Amino acid sequence: MHHDVRRPSVARIYDWLLGGVDNYPSDHRVGADLLDIAPGSRTGALSNRAFLRRAVHVLARDYGIRQFLEHGCGLPARDNVHEVAQAVAPDARVVYVDNDPLVVAHARTRLVENPRTAVVDADVRDTAAIFADPAVRRLIRPDEPTAALFVSVAQCLGDEDVTPMIERVKQRLAPGSFVVLCQFTSPYADVRERVTRLMREATDGSWGRLREEEEVRGYLDGLEIIEPGLGDVAHWRAERRPTLRDAEAELIAWGGVGRLPAQALRGAGTSPNSADRDAARSS
DSSP: OOOOTTSOOHHHHHHHHTTOSSOOHHHHHHHHHHHHHOTTHHHHHHHHHHHHHHHHHHHHHHSOOOEEEEESOOSOOSSOHHHHHHHHOTTOEEEEEEOOHHHHHHHHHHTOOSTTEEEEESOTTOHHHHHHSHHHHHHOOTTSOOEEEEESOGGGSOHHHHHHHHHHHHHHSOTTOEEEEEEEEOSOHHHHHHHHHHHHHHTTTOOOOOBOHHHHHGGGTTSEEOTTOSEEGGGTTOSSOOOOOOTTOSOEEEEEEEEOOSSOOTTSSSOHHHHHHHHHHHO
């Protein structure tokens, strides 16, 4: 499959920030511009990735989660979700979802190494298509708790998409499931505006918005937030105390982990099928 390497991609820019090799000069230029605006972008990306690893490890080890659904998996990196989960529990099952052709191609050749792991080529907003996919039906058992992962996804979507997407997924999860969420935030309006403009223009609109912490907090409304709560994910169950930095850093990877209540969300309010149909009509 042909990939236009002249056009920057969110996945490849993120890969460049992480020190990966699956990126091109067009991505380097945007990454450098991003660092000019927010020098903490690389630290935030590394912190975000480390949080994902810790969250998956904790959920598999301490909460017995055996199925994981990662929305917007991005390009393969070290310690991917299935590697972390299956190191704790070899029977853990993982489905990765992305619709970037390069991401899907790389994931299918480098990630899918056993029958308990699969890649779904789908828009993360298309919950109905994701849950109807044969791989999801095979690996994600609807009556068992699942960890739904949204790490560095919300920032790529518009305001009209993020909350409805997360709510649709929550409606399909068994009681006791978890939502793992993290996105870049900034307390500075000019940083939020400049980063948003840069990324939207560079990716031809494949970007949502850099948000404030309180906006991200709202995505986990109705869930029990597990310790240590929401905040800079560099501090989330970190084995070693992170290097102290300015509390008003220009860019922070912010989020946490929430657990669905024991009472199922299904049947409360809009049904999952009707919500999916509404989303499909509006997309």
